[in-house]
Amino acid sequence: MTDFTRRQGLKLGLAALIGAPALLASARTAQAATHQVAIKGFKFSPAALNVAVGDTVVFTNQDGAPHTATALDGSFDTGRLNRGQSGSVTVTTAGEIDYRCNFHATMKGRITAG
Numbered sequence: 001m002t003d004f005t006r007r008q009g010l011k012l013g014l015a016a017l018i019g020a021p022a023l024l025a026s027a028r029t030a031q032a033a034t035h036q037v038a039i040k041g042f043k044f045s046p047a048a049l050n051v052a053v054g055d056t057v058v059f060t061n062q063d064g065a066p067h068t069a070t071a072l073d074g075s076f077d078t079g080r081l082n083r084g085q086s087g088s089v090t091v092t093t094a095g096e097i098d099y100r101c102n103f104h105a106t107m108k109g110r111i112t113a114g
């Protein structure tokens with residue numbers, strides 16, 4: 001091994017050490033997932049969704065009628081979504097969160113956060 005290759009090896013080793021915390025941080029960020037729920041035909045699809053605390057759920061209205069996704073416990077509310085609009089919510093508590101559309105009482109869904 002020449003001095004040159006030894007020095008290069010040391011530099012690579014240092015770069016790996018310096019890069020490690022950034023890699024750990026990005027791995028932690030990647031754990032928060034985003035889930036999609038379509039609102040179509042006056043239904044939430046999927047109507048039952050399992051997520052992890054910290055995950056994001058994006059509701060997208062594909063109907064001509066306006067809808068909301070409103071948690072019964074008040075933990076989230078997309079507000080009024082017109083056709084083509086999306087509302088993004090972050091699930092911050094564990095457990096079962098029942099939600100509904102504020103405009104159409106028969107439209108119901110459930111998010112289970114663990």
Ligand SMILES: [Cu+2]
Pocket residue numbers: 042066067068101102103104107
């Ligand atoms: Cu609705």
